[in-house]
Amino acid sequence: MREVADNELVGRAKTGELAAFEELVSRYERRVYSLALRMLRNEHDAEDVTQQAFLSALESLTGFREEASFSTWLLRITAHAALKVIRKRKGLPTVSLEEATEPQEGYDTVPHPEYIADWRLSPEKLAGQNETGRLIEEALAQLDEKHRLVFLLRDVEGLSVKETAGATGISEANVKVRLLRARLQLREQLTQTFGDEATRMKPHEH
Amino acid sequence: MKCEELLRMMNEYVDGSAVPGVCEEFEKHLAGCNPCQVVVDNIRKTITLYKNGQIYELPVGVHDRLHDCLRKRWQEKSR
Numbered sequence: 714m715r716e717v718a719d720n721e722l723v724g725r726a727k728t729g730e731l732a733a734f735e736e737l738v739s740r741y742e743r744r745v746y747s748l749a750l751r752m753l754r755n756e757h758d759a760e761d762v763t764q765q766a767f768l769s770a771l772e773s774l775t776g777f778r779e780e781a782s783f784s785t786w787l788l789r790i791t792a793h794a795a796l797k798v799i800r801k802r803k804g805l806p807t808v809s810l811e812e813a814t815e816p817q818e819g820y821d822t823v824p825h826p827e828y829i830a831d832w833r834l835s836p837e838k839l840a841g842q843n844e845t846g847r848l849i850e851e852a853l854a855q856l857d858e859k860h861r862l863v864f865l866l867r868d869v870e871g872l873s874v875k876e877t878a879g880a881t882g883i884s885e886a887n888v889k890v891r892l893l894r895a896r897l898q899l900r901e902q903l904t905q906t907f908g909d910e911a912t913r914m915k916p917h918e919h
Numbered sequence: 920m921k922c923e924e925l926l927r928m929m930n931e932y933v934d935g936s937a938v939p940g941v942c943e944e945f946e947k948h949l950a951g952c953n954p955c956q957v958v959v960d961n962i963r964k965t966i967t968l969y970k971n972g973q974i975y976e977l978p979v980g981v982h983d984r985l986h987d988c989l990r991k992r993w994q995e996k997s998r
Contacts, residue, residue: 738989764985768988772992836964914957
């Protein structure tokens with residue numbers, strides 16, 4: 714049996730078919746939850762955000778244009794909901810997605826690599842080790858949430874630069890800068906963890 | 920191309936979206952700069968690790984609570 718496309722399900726949900734909406738939810742609930750959990754580092758909050766994201770989708774379904782990507786739209790809602798929780802934790806007022814993600818002076822500077830070494834094992838071998846999951850999640854948690862979000866959407870969820878910009882309310886140029894910063898920060902931390910000290914070299918002086 | 924410029928073009932190079940001229944410059948620099956080569960390699964490995972990382976299973980009860988809550992709202996709306 715062929716798999717029904719997202720947009721067909723959206724169309725059917727719009728006409729009142731609950732089963733179609735529930736099918737959509739089932740398709741995306743783990744991805745939405747995973748994004749929320751990685752942003753919030755708390756299962757209770759992640760579940761809250763997951764519910765909010767799908768409730769929001771339910772409420773806005775009539776306004777959703779079927780030519781657009783349902784998954785990108787859903788991830789955008791999730792991102793906004795997660796950022797709201799983070800702002801609340803910091804005691805900041807709720808703002809639009811664009812305001813929550815807007816650039817600040819000196820915020821997106823590019824960190825220079827300090828610890829440079831070959832990794833002891835390949836990613837495939839590392840993935841097979843128990844510790845690895847925890848270590849990479851910890852490294853991710855060190856990132857500022859705005860950089861973490863861009864990295865999660867682009868490199869983990871696989872959205873294009875354009876889709877990531879759409880999902881976060883920032884310009885494509887800002888997506889690239891934040892992505893670069895996120896990647897370099899993660900590289901720095903993971904290389905300290907997984908790097909072979911014996912191969913460590915100094916950054917090249919030009 | 921100096922290390923500084925290279926750093927700014929890092930995304931494009933790693934993603935394979937650098938324009939040919941830039942790509943060539945990048946490769947030329949890398950050929951003569953071991954630390955930069957290793958940094959590029961590190962970044963590729965970093966991305967791979969996360970890309971292949973898990974999509975979490977929903978903890979027990981989350982799926983049911985989610986669908987119950989959505990069903991309720993749906994039915995409220997269709998009254």
